[in-house]
Each structure stands twice: as C-alpha cells, then as structure tokens.
Amino acid sequence: xxxxxxxxxxxxxxxxxxxxxxxxxxxxxxxxxxxxxxxxxxxxxxxxxxxxxxxxxxxxxxxxxxxxxxxxxxxxxxxxxxxxxxxxxxxxxxxxxxxxxxxxxxxxxxxxxxxxxxxxxxxxxxxxxxxxxx
Numbered sequence: 001x002x003x004x005x006x007x008x009x010x011x012x013x014x015x016x017x018x019x020x021x022x023x024x025x026x027x028x029x030x031x032x033x034x035x036x037x038x039x040x041x042x043x044x045x046x047x048x049x050x051x052x053x054x055x056x057x058x059x060x061x062x063x064x065x066x067x068x069x070x071x072x073x074x075x076x077x078x079x080x081x082x083x084x085x086x087x088x089x090x091x092x093x094x095x096x097x098x099x100x101x102x103x104x105x106x107x108x109x110x111x112x113x114x115x116x117x118x119x120x121x122x123x124x125x126x127x128x129x130x131x132x133x134x
Contacts, residue, residue, distance in 0.1 A: 002046075003037040005065045009053050010035075012065075024048060047081025057081070095122065 010020045010031070017031040024045060033039040041049065043057075050060040059065070082099040095105060103124050105111070110125040 002040055002061045003035050005060055007035040008065045051081055
C-alpha cells in the first residue's frame with residue numbers, strides 16, 4: 001500500500017522522483033525502490049512524508065489514497081512527528097525546536113510526563129488543573 005501511496009502523492013504534487021528525493025533527503029534510486037515496493041522508507045522518513053502531505057502515518061501506510069482523500073491539513077487536530085531525541089546521561093530529553101514552537105514551550109515551563117505499556121507522552125502543564133502543576 002505504501003508504495004502506491006508514495007507514487008500517488010509524488011504525482012499529485014507534480015514532482016519527479018528526483019524532486020521528491022531531494023525534498024526528503026534521499027536519492028532518486030531510493031524513491032524508485034519505494035515506489036516499486038522493493039524497499040520502504042524507515043519510520044522517521046514516513047513521518048516526515050506524512051507530515052508534509054497532511055496525512056497520518058496510518059493513512060500513508062494503510063489506506064489507499066485517491067482524489068477524494070484530502071492531503072491538506074484542515075483542522076486543529078494536527079498530528080506531528082518531530083523526530084528522535086536522545087536521552088542524556090541524567091535522563092534529560094531535548095524537545096525538538098519544532099515541537100517547542102508548536103506548543104509554545106519555553107525554558108522553565110513545567111511538563112507532565114505520562115506513560116503506559118505503549119510509550120510516553122509529554123504535556124505542557126499550562127491549562128491543566130492546579131493539581132498537576134504542583
């Protein structure tokens with residue numbers, strides 16, 4: 001499914017394989033392999049492609065795209081893939097600049113850290129009940 005969707009998106013935005021490759025920092029041959037199904041992009045690259053095309057990762061990988069499917073973000077429920085952060089020696093995590101900009105996170109802000117068996121989430125405390133900000 002992903003190979004067909006990548007080809008569809010490249011054509012929808014009137015890009016050559018070379019232009020698509022340049023936009024996402026890969027070679028033209030890599031794009032050709034993705035489109036033929038010989039290989040697939042890694043999860044970070046899929047996230048970048050989905051974000052740029054206004055899609056979720058699920059839509060990019062699992063749903064056949066066609067003209068009826070919007071590839072333009074139109075709601076405030078946007079989903080993001082900000083990239084990968086490395087955990088520092090003392091457990092500190094650097095939040096990518098784009099994420100800090102989107103959520104207006106500044107030095108000194110408090111962050112609520114949530115987690116379950118599937119993963120972790122960071123939420124800016126502003127706007128939550130006072131019980132979370134103590």
